[in-house]
Amino acid sequence: DAMVIQNPRYQVTQFGKPVTLSCSQTLNHNVMYWYQQKSSQAPKLLFHYYDKDFNNEADTPDNFQSRRPNTSFCFLDIRSPGLGDAAMYLCATRAAFPNNSPLHFGNGTRLTVT
Amino acid sequence: AQSVAQPEDQVNVAEGNPLTVKCTYSVSGNPYLFWYVQYPNRGLQFLLKYITGDNLVKGSYGFEAEFNKSQTSFHLKKPSALVSDSALYFCAVREGTGGFKTIFGAGTRLFVKA
Numbered sequence: 001d002a003m004v005i006q007n008p009r010y011q012v013t014q015f016g017k018p019v020t021l022s023c024s025q026t027l028n029h030n031v032m033y034w035y036q037q038k039s040s041q042a043p044k045l046l047f048h049y050y051d052k053d054f055n056n057e058a059d060t061p062d063n064f065q066s067r068r069p070n071t072s073f074c075f076l077d078i079r080s081p082g083l084g085d086a087a088m089y090l091c092a093t094r095a096a097f098p099n100n101s102p103l104h105f106g107n108g109t110r111l112t113v114t
Numbered sequence: 115a116q117s118v119a120q121p122e123d124q125v126n127v128a129e130g131n132p133l134t135v136k137c138t139y140s141v142s143g144n145p146y147l148f149w150y151v152q153y154p155n156r157g158l159q160f161l162l163k164y165i166t167g168d169n170l171v172k173g174s175y176g177f178e179a180e181f182n183k184s185q186t187s188f189h190l191k192k193p194s195a196l197v198s199d200s201a202l203y204f205c206a207v208r209e210g211t212g213g214f215k216t217i218f219g220a221g222t223r224l225f226v227k228a
Contacts, residue, residue: 041221043204048215100163100165103206
């Protein structure tokens with residue numbers, strides 16, 4: 001089945017220790033997103049890619065970076081995690097067209113910062 | 115800028131009764147509106163989307179949504195609730211001008227009591 005896969009499901013890192021979360025997709029969608037979700041709140045958009053074009057939300061901290069080496073893979077790098085970065089990180093994809101195409105989400109990576 | 119509001123943190127309903135989860139939106143141009151459901155420790159799953167011209171949209175698992183342009187609302191409904199419908203529901207909006215940004219409401223937790 002075509003899907004969005006996030007690894008790992010659970011990640012524990014230490015305060016200040018860099019961590020990378022990964023996302024892969026078999027849907028061949030050109031748009032990929034990273035969302036942060038805290039405590040069953042609304043997912044908050046961090047950034048998105050349209051193909052190789054990267055779009056950073058204005059309020060996404062500089063501590064968060066992303067890479068998309070090819071259509072299938074996207075990575076979220078947190079350079080110096082703080083306690084406030086503990087959250088569920090959700091990757092999502094969608095086809096660029098039609099414009100009302102829905103998002104397809106992975107099951108998320110729950111990040112704990114100790 | 116687009117925004118979406120879900121006025122109820124929680125909705126309680128008895129199994130077999132109809133349910134409504136409310137959503138209002140603000141967006142320039144024609145709206146692209148969506149409902150997603152989230153189960154514990156999972157990503158969001160797409161339920162349904164607004165189709166231009168259809169005031170009542172049918173989606174997955176017997177859910178439907180009623181679009182009202184004058185009230186800028188897109189309420190989620192189901193004629194007969196199941197205990198298994200208990201989950202977190204998110205309304206989402208995307209600007210209809212070809213934008214890529216999807217914004218989520220704060221979420222409504224639905225409890226269906228047997």
